[in-house]
Amino acid sequence: MSRIHVLTPRLANQIAAGEVVERPASVVKELVENALDAGASRIEVDVEQGGAKLVRIRDNGGGIDEADLSLALSRHATSKIQDLDDLESVSSLGFRGEALASISSVSRLSLTSRVPESEAAWRVEVEGRDMDARLSPAAHPVGTTVEVRDLFFNTPARRKFLRAEKTEFNHIEEGLRRQALSRFDVGFSLRHNQKPLFSQRPADSQVDQERRIASLCGTRFIENAVMIDNEASGLRLWGWVALPTFSRSQADLQYFFVNRRVIRDRLVAHAVRQAYRDVLYNNRHPAFVLYLELDPANVDVNVHPTKHEVRFRDGRLVHDFIFRSLHRALAQVRPADHLPGNH
Numbered sequence: 001m002s003r004i005h006v007l008t009p010r011l012a013n014q015i016a017a018g019e020v021v022e023r024p025a026s027v028v029k030e031l032v033e034n035a036l037d038a039g040a041s042r043i044e045v046d047v048e049q050g051g052a053k054l055v056r057i058r059d060n061g062g063g064i065d066e067a068d069l070s071l072a073l074s075r076h077a078t079s080k081i082q083d084l085d086d087l088e089s090v091s092s093l094g095f096r097g098e099a100l101a102s103i104s105s106v107s108r109l110s111l112t113s114r115v116p117e118s119e120a121a122w123r124v125e126v127e128g129r130d131m132d133a134r135l136s137p138a139a140h141p142v143g144t145t146v147e148v149r150d151l152f153f154n155t156p157a158r159r160k161f162l163r164a165e166k167t168e169f170n171h172i173e174e175g176l177r178r179q180a181l182s183r184f185d186v187g188f189s190l191r192h193n194q195k196p197l198f199s200q201r202p203a204d205s206q207v208d209q210e211r212r213i214a215s216l217c218g219t220r221f222i223e224n225a226v227m228i229d230n231e232a233s234g235l236r237l238w239g240w241v242a243l244p245t246f247s248r249s250q251a252d253l254q255y256f257f258v259n260r261r262v263i264r265d266r267l268v269a270h271a272v273r274q275a276y277r278d279v280l281y282n283n284r285h286p287a288f289v290l291y292l293e294l295d296p297a298n299v300d301v302n303v304h305p306t307k308h309e310v311r312f313r314d315g316r317l318v319h320d321f322i323f324r325s326l327h328r329a330l331a332q333v334r335p336a337d338h339l340p341g342n343h
Ligand code: ADP
Pocket: 030, 034, 035, 038, 059, 061, 062, 063, 064, 072, 073, 077, 078, 079, 080, 093, 094, 095, 096, 097, 098, 099, 100, 101, 143, 144
């Protein structure tokens, strides 16, 4: 008797969902990435009960054509890459074609969208259970709204792992803060249980950018930071680094973006730590908002499903460039400003 069988699509998606959808904040992250990839200039995030009851993301991006709506929910369905060459120089945030399939397998999901070429909007709905998509006409301006209700309603074991509403919401807020810092040219708003938490208009000038940083990271950070912008060997590092006098007891104000992608990377962390080594006590942590830009072909983003990690083609070069850029910027600060005991 044969013992091996192919998993149903639903079960396969639910297993994959374990990697992509850890908690409501992961849903927000994936859906906001989709909105950014769709070219939205305005993204509204609404959540209820820490996202466990509802996550709704509305964007004014390019929308999804009626013919593609159900396909968007299928696993490995993406409009972003075609072949391996595309993957090697991917510039979109998404490319795995997994998020919507995974999220819809563990929630009640609806996707409403309209493309600029069409007068009408369409909605597709799925309910975890059978993955049968229902398509119906709807009203919606150009762009997309995705509603995710009752996350993990059909996977009770995972639902049990959800933390208190406040904790889940904090994760959402922190994630969206990172995304709002990653794209000054896009407006973001966040509401929890109908209450507005923040609303950021697109920030074009440096003044507007610093205003956004002040509201997301605190005025004291921006008042104590210097702006840097350095370019060499096809690499550019720019952003704001806090003077050593504004060091932190925790590594809680450290934002690093690679090609506008939010990342956590040991090589980057090491380079930054080295640059601050002479000016900070060991137990103090620097604060920074930094953007590294390089040719997408020189960085591999397909390391992990959540895409938090990257691999640089020439890690040594990147490490030294970050170290030198920061070291120089910190050395230019008047010596009296950065005596470690001076805070
Ligand atoms: P990926 O982002 O890796 O392509 P997703 O499952 O997140 O995979 O999305 C599948 C596809 O659905 C995308 O490639 C895109 O074509 C479409 N899509 C999803 N969200 C949006 C959106 N907000 N606006 C326009 N298209 C979208």
